[in-house]
Amino acid sequence: MDAKKRTEIATLGEFGLIDLLTQDFPTRNASTLRGVGDDAAVIAPPAGEAVLCTTDTFFEGVDFDLTYFPLKHLGYKVVTAAISDLLAMNARPAQLTVSLGVSAKLPVEALQDLYEGIRFACKEHEIDLVGGDTRASMNGLTIGVTALGHAPKEQIVYRSGARQNDLVCLTGNLGAAYMGLRLLEREKRVLTDVKNPEPQFKGYEYLLEKYLKPRPRTDIIEALREEQIHPTAMIDLSDGLASDLLQLCKASECGVRIYLDRIPIAQQTSALADEMHMDPVVAALNGGEDYELLFTVPLEMQEQVMRLGLVDVIGHITPASTGAFLVTPDGQDIRLRAQGFPEK
């Protein structure tokens, strides 16, 4: 945010503000018949394709802390979070609406920063901003994002398709976003009341990037398509591996066994966890906000999946009756729970 200039929102009015924020959002998708500026957006999917819709809300003080979250990054991140849900259905994101609740304490320039991040994400992923509004809110910033996309019906992947013996595949690595958040919280605590604070982030830049500016795994969806790999089930990792995997198992009516030593954890994640006397596996299992993709494929596709070079196989699907377990290197079975990792 440019500290030099401060324009009060009241000087523009609601419509003036929306006009200002939504300029420079060119329409990139043929499916967008009407975007911003009418009662509703109009979307015409290609013949035979279905429209997918997902919605997320982000609350200041719960989902983000503006003392250390740059608004430009926040704009980028809320788009990632929203479109990640569409990628998890194997669909291409195409449209976005953004609804803001704004307290008077934020100047227009802050909202412009937020929209710069949104604009950057829209450009990067060829998404059209098609609607939304900006309202007064009594308390803090609220960001509502609705993402729309489309896909041929037979190509859509649900959570419910996992079958016995399917391989459980995972993109990227886990726990980095959560450790990035822990680092930011630590520096905020340490530097409260310090004049000209200089937070210590050296060596942990990757963790900050994963928390503040996570990238949606559009590349995975494209790679799967190119390799003609059709996952049997898929979910995005927003609540943590344990919780999201249990959701997939519940929808697919199956059990699962994943192997602790196969869960990919980045070096910086382990290093900071060590420094904080934490188990990095806890961050991976329960951290959330990784926005990686978890999917299942039939056993016989193992080689094909490995050839992608983007995925780790961390376990396999079992019958529902056998439950959901994490297997430790010494052969112990630990039951997966949505929250809280059993202390050893």
Next chain:
Amino acid sequence: MDAKKRTEIATLGEFGLIDLLTQDFPTRNASTLRGVGDDAAVIAPPAGEAVLCTTDTFFEGVDFDLTYFPLKHLGYKVVTAAISDLLAMNARPAQLTVSLGVSAKLPVEALQDLYEGIRFACKEHEIDLVGGDTRASMNGLTIGVTALGHAPKEQIVYRSGARQNDLVCLTGNLGAAYMGLRLLEREKRVLTDVKNPEPQFKGYEYLLEKYLKPRPRTDIIEALREEQIHPTAMIDLSDGLASDLLQLCKASECGVRIYLDRIPIAQQTSALADEMHMDPVVAALNGGEDYELLFTVPLEMQEQVMRLGLVDVIGHITPASTGAFLVTPDGQDIRLRAQGFPEK
């Protein structure tokens, strides 16, 4: 809200709460391929139809006051507000997502009341609840609603199609919702610190109904279709006649003349305005939240429109260069402004 029972949200957890709230929402539309329970909803519009999407957010303390707004009515009202935007495009609403930000002070029973109102509206208008989430919020209740619908492309009506000499048509009457709000605010003020308060609403029940439980004008869209009347432009009245009419004129690049003595105002609206020493026309022009429809039709359709028995013709479209005016019975021209009615 049943005062006898109070279940804390924390006892259910996020997923348990969502499961509880979203039960008893049967799927009614063939276009709903997948509703609640996956990363995104999947909607398959009939061949040749476009999907319409609109989003609204409602903030406690700004958009509603829980001291006098029954949660059941609030649930109904947010659905009305959302689908009214689709009706204004001449489309049929079909799907809905609801995202809640909830402070811990609200018990589960309160949210069940809210969802009962949403359920009632969904049943009445044959809408499927297809998604949403419930999150913690630091401050008050926030309700985000996304409504989806579909319509043949050639049937969709935009704000931008009004042409010179078109008639300006209006459903229902204006200002009642605003006067209902004023009445509730007055009784709240008067009865602060009164034990066992007994608010005085007698004779103004219609105003309360219009503010607390406005009905979406689905009937108008159906009547227009039956009579084969295709409006040239349409908008719903959520911000007040002046503001919404100016939006339509801006989008259609035209001017307008409306006649003060043709603006329909209910008897109760006038009576309460008199009692409060207000001009009822101010309520009609700037009040908002009426959720009536404003549309334009070619001049030659006057008789056909009047036959509907549901609509008043309040003026006509003029060239952009002549501006937007309210004409008083004594022939004075008053320029329309988005907010604020010039005092006589």
